[in-house]
Amino acid sequence: xxxxxxxxxxxxxxxxxxxxxxxxxxxxxxxxxxxxxxxxxxxxxxxxxxxxxxxxxxxxxxxxxxxxxxxxxxxxxxxxxxxxxxxxxxxxxxxxxxxxxxxxxxxxxxxxxxxxxxxxxxxxxxxxxxxxxxxxxxxxxxxxxxxxxxxxxxxxxxxxxxxxxxxxxxxxxxxxxxxxxxxxxxxxxxxxxxxxxxxxxxxxxxxxxxxxxxxxxxxxxxxxxxxxxxxxxxxxxxxxxxxxx
Amino acid sequence: xxxxxxxxxxxxxxxxxxxxxxxxxxxxxxxxxxxxxxxxxxxxxxxxxxxxxxxxxxxxxxxxxxxxxxxxxxxxxxxxxxxxxxxxxxxxxxxxxxxxxxxxxxxxxxxxxxxxxxxxxxxxxxxxxxxxxxxxxxxxxxxxxxxxxxxxxxxxxxxxxxxxxxxxxxxxxxxxxxxxxxxxxxxxxxxxxxxxxxxxxxxxx
Ligand SMILES: [Fe+3]
Numbered sequence: 001x002x003x004x005x006x007x008x009x010x011x012x013x014x015x016x017x018x019x020x021x022x023x024x025x026x027x028x029x030x031x032x033x034x035x036x037x038x039x040x041x042x043x044x045x046x047x048x049x050x051x052x053x054x055x056x057x058x059x060x061x062x063x064x065x066x067x068x069x070x071x072x073x074x075x076x077x078x079x080x081x082x083x084x085x086x087x088x089x090x091x092x093x094x095x096x097x098x099x100x101x102x103x104x105x106x107x108x109x110x111x112x113x114x115x116x117x118x119x120x121x122x123x124x125x126x127x128x129x130x131x132x133x134x135x136x137x138x139x140x141x142x143x144x145x146x147x148x149x150x151x152x153x154x155x156x157x158x159x160x161x162x163x164x165x166x167x168x169x170x171x172x173x174x175x176x177x178x179x180x181x182x183x184x185x186x187x188x189x190x191x192x193x194x195x196x197x198x199x200x201x202x203x204x205x206x207x208x209x210x211x212x213x214x215x216x217x218x219x220x221x222x223x224x225x226x227x228x229x230x231x232x233x234x235x236x237x238x239x240x241x242x243x244x245x
Numbered sequence: 246x247x248x249x250x251x252x253x254x255x256x257x258x259x260x261x262x263x264x265x266x267x268x269x270x271x272x273x274x275x276x277x278x279x280x281x282x283x284x285x286x287x288x289x290x291x292x293x294x295x296x297x298x299x300x301x302x303x304x305x306x307x308x309x310x311x312x313x314x315x316x317x318x319x320x321x322x323x324x325x326x327x328x329x330x331x332x333x334x335x336x337x338x339x340x341x342x343x344x345x346x347x348x349x350x351x352x353x354x355x356x357x358x359x360x361x362x363x364x365x366x367x368x369x370x371x372x373x374x375x376x377x378x379x380x381x382x383x384x385x386x387x388x389x390x391x392x393x394x395x396x397x398x399x400x401x402x403x404x405x406x407x408x409x410x411x412x413x414x415x416x417x418x419x420x421x422x423x424x425x426x427x428x429x430x431x432x433x434x435x436x437x438x439x440x441x442x443x444x445x446x447x448x449x450x
Contacts, residue, residue, distance in 0.1 A: 011252070013449065018258045019389035026260070028387030031307035032439050038449035041410055044370055046380050047393075047450045049330035050320060051345035059280070068279050090252045099284075103268025111264045112276055114352075115314075127279050129271045165261070165268055172332065173320045174450050176382055176391060180259040194260060197389050203257045229253045 009043035010174045010231045011090055019197030026193045027154055047174040048233075053099040055133050062131050065104075065144035069127030076126035078107025078145030080221040083181070083209065087138045087168065090232030094138025101131045101167040102142060109148030109160075118150050143221065149188055161188035161195065170230040181226045184210045258391065261384035265316045270349045285318065285347025288361045292341040295324025295362035299432045300396070300425065303355045304383060307440030311355035315385035317437075319346045319359055319396075321378075326365030363398070369409045376404035376411065383437060393448040396425050396435050414446065422446050 019026075021033035061068040066076050083102075087095045105111050105128065108120035112128050126145065134140045147162050163180045170176070182189050189195055189208065198204045206229075215223035266274040270283040289297065300319075303311040322328050327338035329345075338344070348357035366374045379396040397405050405411055405424070414420050422445045425433035437445045 010450070014255065015390075015449075017254055019260075021389055023389065026387070026389070029260075029389055030387075032312070032385065032387035033307075033389070034392065034444055034447050035440055036444050036446075039410075039414065039446050040449040041413065042370065043450050044375070045328060045332065045367055046320070046322075046375070046378070046395075049328040049332040051343065052330060053284070057281075057284070062280070069276065088253065090255060092251065092253055101268045101284075103264060111267060113264050113267055113274060115263060127267075127271065127276045129268045129276060129279060131268075131280075165259075165265070167261075167265075167269055171330075173380055173382065173393075176318070177256065177258060178261045178265070178384055178391060179256050180262075194262075198257045198259075203254070206254065206256055207259070229256045231255050232252065 009048060009234055010172065011234055013231065016199060017203045019199070023197040026197050029197070043174050048172050050169060050171055050173040050175065052097070052171075053133065053169070055097070058131065058133055063142035065102075065126070065128070065130045065142065068130060070125035074125045076106065076145045077123050078126075078148075080143070081146050082141060082143050082215065082217065082221045082223040083164065083226055084139065084141035084215060084223065085209070085226040085228065087134050087140060087170075087228050087230065089170065089175070089230050091235070093232075094134070094136075095170055095230065096134055096136045096138055098134050098171060099131060099169050100134065100140050101129070102144075102164050103129045104144065104147040104164045105150055107145045107148050109150030120148065120150070146183070149186075154193055158193055159188050159191070161186045161192050166228065168228060168230060175230040177230055179228070180207060181224075182208045183224060184208055258389060260386060260389055261316060261391075263314050263386040265314070265384060265386075266349050269316055269347060273349045283347070285343075285345055288343050288346045288359065290341050293362060294339050294341070295365075297431060298361060298363050300359045300361065300379070300435055301356055301428075301432070302425075302435040302437060303357070304350070304385070304437045305439065305441075306387075309441070312385050313350065313352055313355045315350050315355070315357070315383060315388075317348050317350065317357045318382045319361070320344060320380045320382070321361065321364040322367050324362055324365050326367045328367075366404065371409075373407070373409055374404070376401050376408035378408075381437070388439075392439075393450055394437065394445055395423055395448065397423050398433065399424050399426050419446055
């Protein structure tokens with residue numbers, strides 16, 4: 001993957017599709033949002049490079065949240081799901097060999113965390129974290145349980161829709177992104193103050209994974225497909241070909 | 246109508262939320278036995294080349310309170326100024342230095358800590374040298390899109406004076422927000438302020 005061809009750095013972030021730093025409907029953002037203009041400059045190698053992870057760090061059950069925290073012979077409780085998709089950059093090129101980390105609540109909407117106060121019970125066989133590497137074409141998959149919705153202190157009656165948190169590296173520090181995946185058909189999506197920090201309905205829909213019956217494992221696991229796009233590199237004419245990047 | 250340009254849109258960001266540590270540092274958050282160790286918890290080993298340094302700091306909100314649920318990541322060159330990345334074409338970086346670190350911050354004080362090395366200088370695209378620096382990325386509940394900034398060193402005055410990025414900052418008094426302060430030998434403090442008169446300069450890169 002090493003390349004020494006000149007290129008134009010990363011495509012500028014379209015900040016009209018990302019949540020603004022301060023969105024009063026999401027109260028915590030009010031005191032945690034920078035108020036001065038960001039400093040813009042063309043990216044250099046400091047941002048165009050990024051950490052690479054060896055597949056050897058990934059254990060055989062790291063992408064199986066049904067079992068990676070469970071006692072021998074046990075399994076997490078809840079509707080069994082498989083989540084898969086392609087990680088690509090804005091050109092459409094799949095991003096190979098890159099680390100994806102996920103975390104989520106259990107089927108009852110409860111996180112395994114000491115600051116968590118929701119009354120729903122912990123599942124002794126569910127930890128809530130997992131990770132995987134993308135393959136040569138940028139595809140990934142993991143198994144889990146459908147996370148439950150949960151209430152959170154913002155308004156007096158705000159609920160998070162079912163969601164899975166994703167941490168994405170890509171190949172450059174400039175591509176680093178954390179986002180959340182939602183599930184097709186969940187009525188809580190459009191009522192959520194965190195979802196509603198996103199400025200446009202179309203951008204929200206980019207985070208909603210459709211049910212993919214063709215990818216389910218019959219008599220076993222439902223499947224959802226979630227494609228993710230990271231920032232792309234600006235290309236010169238001579239490197240504008242799939243094998244050239 | 247003209248032809249259309251088929252670029253995809255970047256997926257929108259969502260906050261890392263209060264439980265980012267479950268996914269990114271599970272051992273730290275009490276979920277043991279899943280990963281052998283938390284990614285980014287060790288940047289150096291016995292064979293790493295360069296001057297060992299410690300970087301400590303906290304992330305403050307607009308009220309002046311330290312965040313206790315932030316996650317801070319750093320990315321830097323090795324002692325020779327080379328990145329341990331496939332994008333590095335100038336030479337082979339130190340194989341005993343990852344260049345990437347992740348710190349969850351202490352749950353009581355909010356202090357993050359990195360045991361690393363002083364980075365070498367890296368050139369700017371036009372060939373000028375940049376001052377030694379470390380790239381920072383900060384996420385937390387209430388931060389809607391991860392924040393990029395840079396750390397520079399207060400004992401690199403000459404290099405800082407000719408750094409291409411520091412040079413273009415209009416409000417000169419804000420340059421200080423990017424400079425880590427020596428506390429004792431080989432130990433630096435770098436506090437990050439999300440808001441207020443000391444607001445850190447964040448980058449749109
Ligand atoms: Fe959540």
